[in-house]
Amino acid sequence: MRFLFVHQNFPGQFLHILRHLHAQGGHEIVFISEANNGALDGVRRAVYRPERRPSEETHPSLREFEGAILRAEAVARTAETLKNGLGYTPDIIIGHHGWGELLNIVDVYPGTPVLGYFEFFYHPDRFDVGFDPEFPVPPAMPARVRLKNAVNLQALNLNGFGQTPTRFQLGTYPEWARPKIALLEEGVNLTECSPDAQSARRVLDVNGVRIGPRDKLITYVSRGLEPYRGFHTFMRALPRILDARPDAQVILVGGDKVSYGAPPSGGCWREVMLKELEGRLDLSRVHFVGKIQYDIYRAMLRRSDAHVYLTYPFVASWSLREAMATGCAIVGSRTEPVEEFIDDRETGLLVPFLSPDGIADGVLEMLEDRNLARRLRRNARRKAEATLGLDDYLANYDALIERIVG
Incomplete structure (x- = not known):
């Protein structure tokens, strides 16, 4: 078959399916994206470049949509080159609807089915909006939030096919839209991400931070250190955790760039929280390591004594x-995206997102009750084996593509 993938950041959500299709053999795979250094065997890249950025003269609430239209036009131009210059017509187009890139490609390939990734449908009065009372919703926010669905609504009217990875994300879409979107639960490589009972006996080195066998390691991972992922509440839990456990070391993985919410008025959230907690943290035991290599990341998870994952009612991270x-x-956190994966006191401990004391209680209990931690570790792995297997995910992906293409 001939496949055409589209995502502004190659390979996006499509790494596993791309590797799978290449391993099957006999497929032609082309990927349209913006320029980056990514490369995969068997995948040809085609780069698109928007003609310009959204205009400063455009209404602020419409700049995101204008950016989506500019991307849609650029992707369509690249697709026309593939079609008319190279004679490439795919059997199916697979991409992400979030940035508008697929909106015009249907005009280039009107007879080709499109399978679009639907990630989240925004609401002005629930889920992430207004969830955290520390950040009140400005009066103009509801109107802006509704306009954030402009690409979603355009995509839902393309008469294509959709996919989304969790029941929570599917439930954010209006009832009339859900039949258009298949639930395709994403998997993880259970061999690459596997337990190692001996890891606690070795010294772990994470970007120069050395964790010894006698240390208790608390880990936190987020692409960006920001409130959407509970960075602020976790930081506020640390003074109590560190006071109670002099043997605890904390590693926070993630960059300073905001991925989802709003940046602070000055600096980054890491700087804001360090200033707020000045004098209350033993900074010799709190380590901000930035972004790390995947092998080091996996070794860190294997060594972790308590792994903290917090999120607004929003998209769950792959790290979970x-x-x-x-x-x-x-x-x-006791929020819907996490509750879909974690059963309280069965596969993990659920704590209130907005309560630093509640988070500290959960971490300290995990560190102090070794039998509980051992049971939760075992059950988390078993649930992953039962529900998150990569082979099952890819088999379901194959079946969805076959159903679409016919």
């Missing part, structure tokens, strides 16, 4: 799935 597969002792 990987932590389960690794058999981490997970302390997660």
Whole structure:
């Protein structure tokens, strides 16, 4: 078959399916994206470049949509080159609807089915909006939030096919839209992300931070250190945790760039929280390591004594799935995206997102009750094996593609 993938950041959500299709053999795979250094065997890249950025003169609430239209036009131009210049017509187009890139490609390939990734449908009065009372909703926010669905609504009217990875994300979409979207639960490589009972006996080195066998390691992972992923509440839990456990070391993985919410008025959230907690943290035991290599990340999860995962009612991170597969002792927020994966006191501990004391209680219990932690680790891995297997995910992906293409 001939496949055409589209995502502004190659390979996006499509790494596993791309490797799988290449391993099957006999497929032609082309990927349209913006320029980056990514490369995969068997995948040809085609780069698109928007003509310009959204105009400063455009209404602020419409700049995101204008950016989506500019991307849609650029992707369509690249697709026309593939079609008219190289004679490439795919059997199916697979991409992400979030950035508008698929909106015009249907005009280039009107007879080709499109399978679009639907990630989240925004609401002005629930889920992430207004969830955290520390950040009140400005009067103009509801109107802006509704406009964030402009690409979603355009995509839902393309008469294509959709996929989304969790029941929570599917439930954010209006009832009339859900029949258009298949639930395709994402998997994780259970071999790459696997427990290692001997890891606690070795010294772990994470970007120069050395964790010895006698240390208790608390881990936190987020692409960006920001409130959407509970960075602020976790930081506020640390003084009590560190006071109670002089043997505890904390590693926080993630960058300073905001991925989902709003940046602070000055600096980054890491700087804001360090200033707020000045004099209350033993900074010799709190380590901000930035972004780390995947092998080091997996070794860190294997060594972790308590892995903290917090999120607003929003999209769950891949790191949660990987932590389960690794058999981490997970302390997660009692929010819908996490509750879909973690059963309280069965596969992890659920704690209130907005309560630093509640988070500290969960972490300290996990560190102090070794039998509980051992049982939760074992159950998390078993649930991952039962529900997050990569082979099952890819088999379901194959079946969905076959049903679409016919």
